[in-house]
Amino acid sequence: MAQQPSDNLPSGITADDIPPDLWQACPQCSHLIYAPELAVELWVCSKCGHHMRLTVWQRLQITVDADSFEEWDHELPLNDPLSFPEYLQKAEQAREKTGMTEAVLTGRAKLEGIPFGIGLMDLSFIGGSMGWTVGERVARLMERAVKLRLPVVMFCASGGARMQESLIALMQMPKTSGAAGKLAQAGLPYITVLTDPTYGGVTASFAFLGDIIIAEAGAAMGFAGPRVVELTGLKMPAGVQTAEFQHEHGMIDMLLKRSQIRSELHSILRWCTA
Ligand SMILES: [Zn+2]
Numbered sequence: 583m584a585q586q587p588s589d590n591l592p593s594g595i596t597a598d599d600i601p602p603d604l605w606q607a608c609p610q611c612s613h614l615i616y617a618p619e620l621a622v623e624l625w626v627c628s629k630c631g632h633h634m635r636l637t638v639w640q641r642l643q644i645t646v647d648a649d650s651f652e653e654w655d656h657e658l659p660l661n662d663p664l665s666f667p668e669y670l671q672k673a674e675q676a677r678e679k680t681g682m683t684e685a686v687l688t689g690r691a692k693l694e695g696i697p698f699g700i701g702l703m704d705l706s707f708i709g710g711s712m713g714w715t716v717g718e719r720v721a722r723l724m725e726r727a728v729k730l731r732l733p734v735v736m737f738c739a740s741g742g743a744r745m746q747e748s749l750i751a752l753m754q755m756p757k758t759s760g761a762a763g764k765l766a767q768a769g770l771p772y773i774t775v776l777t778d779p780t781y782g783g784v785t786a787s788f789a790f791l792g793d794i795i796i797a798e799a800g801a802a803m804g805f806a807g808p809r810v811v812e813l814t815g816l817k818m819p820a821g822v823q824t825a826e827f828q829h830e831h832g833m834i835d836m837l838l839k840r841s842q843i844r845s846e847l848h849s850i851l852r853w854c855t856a
Contacts, residue, residue, distance in 0.1 A: 608632050624840045633800050633840050635778055637680065638687045638702040641737055645844055646691035646700065653689040655722050660684065661714035666746040676707040684715045685740070688723040690732065693844070696851045699727035699734040705779070709741035712783050716744070717754025720788055724761035724772075733771040733854055735847060738789040741807075742782015755787040762791040771854040775843065776825065776834070777801050790833070794850060797825035797834045798843065 774792030
C-alpha cells in the first residue's frame with residue numbers, strides 16, 4: 583500500500599499542524615525540512631529527492647543572475663470573452679495568492695552575464711492554464727526576442743488550455759507555435775524546461791517545440807491527464823506520463839535534477855550564443 587503523507591508524523595499531528603514558516607513536510611515522504619534550508623536545497627527533499635513545485639519567483643531566484651530580470655508585457659489585460667461566471671474573481675484571487683498578474687511571467691534576464699528571453703509558468707495561477715493573455719505574452723516574448731536577437735528559455739507548468747476562454751484559449755496553441763517558428767527562422771535557440779506538471783494545450787504547442795527540451799526530474803507530463811484518459815475506458819499504464827519515461831522513449835533531450843538546470847542552461851546558452 584502506498585505511503586500516505588502523514589505516515590511519518592507523530593500520532594495526532596497532521597501536516598496541517600506544522601507551521602509552514604518553520605517546518606515543511608515533503609509531500610512525498612513526509613520528511614520534515616527546516617523551512618529556511620529549503621532555498622539552500624533548491625526546494626528538493628534531502629531524504630527522498632522529491633522536487634517540490636516552485637513559484638516563478640523561486641525559479642527566478644535559483645536560475646538567473648540576481649536583479650537581472652526585467653518583466654515584459656505586464657500591462658496586458660485579462661481577457662473574458664464569454665463573461666464566464668466568477669472568472670474575474672478567480673483571477674483576482676490567483677493574483678493575490680501568487681503575486682503574478684497571469685499564469686506566465688515573461689521578460690529578459692541574464693545567466694552568468696548572458697542575456698536571454700525567459701518565460702515562467704505557475705500552476706497555482708488558475709492551474710497554469712493558457713488563455714489569451716498567456717498566449718499573447720508567450721508570443722510577444724518570442725517575437726521581441728527575434729528583434730533583440732536573444733535566445734529564449736521557457737519554463738513550462740500547466741494544466742492545459744483555460745476553459746473559461748473556450749476557443750480563444752485553443753487559438754493560443756497555433757499562435758504560440760507560430761511564434762516559436764519565428765525564432766527558428768531567425769536561427770535563435772529555443773529551450774524549453776518542462777516542470778511538474780506540463781499538460782494539455784501547452785504540451786501540444788510551445789512546450790514540445792524547443793530545439794532542446796529539458797525535463798526536471800520527477801515531472802509529470804502528457805496531453806490528456808490520467809483521469810481524462812480513464813473516462814474513455816482506457817487504463818493508463820503507471821509511469822507513462824513521467825519525465826523519466828518520456829526521456830527513455832526519446833521525447834525529451836535532457837532529464838535533469840533541479841541542481842543541474844542552471845549550469846546546463848548556462849552551457850547551452852554559452853554554446854549557442856558564442
Ligand atoms: Zn521526501
